[in-house]
Amino acid sequence: MIEVKNVTKRYGAVKALDDISFTADSGEVLGLLGPNGAGKSTTMNIMTGYLSANEGTVLIDGVDILEDPKEAKAKIGYLPEIPPLYPDMTVRKYLEFIFELKKVRLPKKEHIDEVMQVVKISDVENRVIRNLSKGYRQRVGFAAALLGNPPVLILDEPTVGLDPKQIIDIRKLIKSLGKKHTIIFSSHVLSEVSAVCDRVVMISNGKIVADAATDKISETVSGEGMLALEVDGSASAVREAIGSVTGVKRVTKGAGMSYTVEYDSDVDVRRGIFNALAKANCPILMMRQGGLSLEESFLKLTEGGED
Amino acid sequence: MTAIMKRELGSYFNSAIGYIVLAVFYFFSGLFFYLYCLLSNTESMNYLFLSMLMIVMLIIPVITMRSFSEEKKQKTDQALLTAPVSLTEIVLGKFLGAFLLFCLCNAIYLLYAIILMFYGTPDWAVLFSTLLGMLLMGGALIAIDMFISALTESQIIAVVISIGVGLLIYMLDSLSGIFNVEWLTNILHSISFDAHFTNFINGIINLNSVVFFLSVIGVFLFLCVRVFEKRRWS
Numbered sequence: 001m002i003e004v005k006n007v008t009k010r011y012g013a014v015k016a017l018d019d020i021s022f023t024a025d026s027g028e029v030l031g032l033l034g035p036n037g038a039g040k041s042t043t044m045n046i047m048t049g050y051l052s053a054n055e056g057t058v059l060i061d062g063v064d065i066l067e068d069p070k071e072a073k074a075k076i077g078y079l080p081e082i083p084p085l086y087p088d089m090t091v092r093k094y095l096e097f098i099f100e101l102k103k104v105r106l107p108k109k110e111h112i113d114e115v116m117q118v119v120k121i122s123d124v125e126n127r128v129i130r131n132l133s134k135g136y137r138q139r140v141g142f143a144a145a146l147l148g149n150p151p152v153l154i155l156d157e158p159t160v161g162l163d164p165k166q167i168i169d170i171r172k173l174i175k176s177l178g179k180k181h182t183i184i185f186s187s188h189v190l191s192e193v194s195a196v197c198d199r200v201v202m203i204s205n206g207k208i209v210a211d212a213a214t215d216k217i218s219e220t221v222s223g224e225g226m227l228a229l230e231v232d233g234s235a236s237a238v239r240e241a242i243g244s245v246t247g248v249k250r251v252t253k254g255a256g257m258s259y260t261v262e263y264d265s266d267v268d269v270r271r272g273i274f275n276a277l278a279k280a281n282c283p284i285l286m287m288r289q290g291g292l293s294l295e296e297s298f299l300k301l302t303e304g305g306e307d
Numbered sequence: 308m309t310a311i312m313k314r315e316l317g318s319y320f321n322s323a324i325g326y327i328v329l330a331v332f333y334f335f336s337g338l339f340f341y342l343y344c345l346l347s348n349t350e351s352m353n354y355l356f357l358s359m360l361m362i363v364m365l366i367i368p369v370i371t372m373r374s375f376s377e378e379k380k381q382k383t384d385q386a387l388l389t390a391p392v393s394l395t396e397i398v399l400g401k402f403l404g405a406f407l408l409f410c411l412c413n414a415i416y417l418l419y420a421i422i423l424m425f426y427g428t429p430d431w432a433v434l435f436s437t438l439l440g441m442l443l444m445g446g447a448l449i450a451i452d453m454f455i456s457a458l459t460e461s462q463i464i465a466v467v468i469s470i471g472v473g474l475l476i477y478m479l480d481s482l483s484g485i486f487n488v489e490w491l492t493n494i495l496h497s498i499s500f501d502a503h504f505t506n507f508i509n510g511i512i513n514l515n516s517v518v519f520f521l522s523v524i525g526v527f528l529f530l531c532v533r534v535f536e537k538r539r540w541s
Contacts, residue, residue, distance in 0.1 A: 011541075050389050069391075069393075073391040076389065078385075080382065080385045082382045084381070084386035086314070086383055089314075093317070098390075100313075101310045101311065101386070101390045
């Protein structure tokens, strides 16, 4: 659905993006993750044709954004970091303008009503945008992106500056939209990405440092399987029992009763560990796959990029 | 393109600018109409139009000052540039929005002509050729000032530079007399808005002048498009 191929963007001598490539399939929710200034917004601006890349191509549904910008842009709904709202217009007037600007061919009034209901702004339709709160403005921008039902949605940090209730609403909205649209959304909030996205692309200093399914991302970091355990029993007995299982490479003891086990990712060692610990009479209180949480992978990857 | 034009025209009247522009234009044209037509007992509107030139030079920068600078500042240009419309359509839409407001200003002359009908017979042919000249010249100024607005993020800078350029254009004809260099005088005279406009006011629709104003419009709108194009690469 979306293909970003070898995109490089320079601002003067500074390389903002360095040979970035990734794809998003139809119906996928892809998270673009990275610290501030990593190049997320630049990537999105290039994908939507607002900026041009120095090298590389972006294909939206097979259409090159530079060669056939009109057709490619018609397939995209874009919500930039700061929603591009005209403060002197009312919400309805603004959405009507975007509707006409995008040359949407759906019944005008019904479609705008429907989109306003989806993002819950029907109650402010006649208010002037200047007087709206940040949360409402964000949702008006969201509504503008949704107009015309574009197959691709590109959302740049859609939850920044919202209150927790609104954040949850927006996440729910993204999840429900993900069934019908291909969504790329950027964030530096990790819990958000793990809650909403199927796949994560991590960017640090203009380079892609990881590209994997959300639950596999920690494996990509360490290169092998990881288990987090909480086991009751003496440390030496636990180490010995786990160490005896085939496939286990290393056992590290954390704080209290927690242990991290690194193992060969080809074998599933969980049953073996369970049996060994049961034999040693050390009850397992907790077992979780993926030793590193998304937070830890994120830090490990982005710090690694700075060395 | 029509969407942008409609929004542009609407935005003048969502804020005070549209009303202020119309009020100032109507006030001065009414004043000059009273002084040069009614008080002087003449049905010729030439003095009225010539006196309005200065007001036009001052008022067009106010019409165009926001067109691109404000979009850039509010980041609303992102909505336009990521929508399935070409840069040419964006620039043309904005130009037509400003141009329509200027047409609305000039519509008042028709009312003055109707008032004159009570006292005599206004020369409609000359009036229409003058109006055509006024609109062409106004269009050319709008294109120049829009280009200036596209270069900056600040409305104030846009309006000050535009007024400066407007005054310079206004003075070109008199400046051309100062220099004793013949080729320079010729060049200045041939790009003087004043000199071209005088043709129209005398009831002469000179193809040279029409082409001159249309080319100015074309060149500066093209430059606006290039400014946008360049920004994508920087």
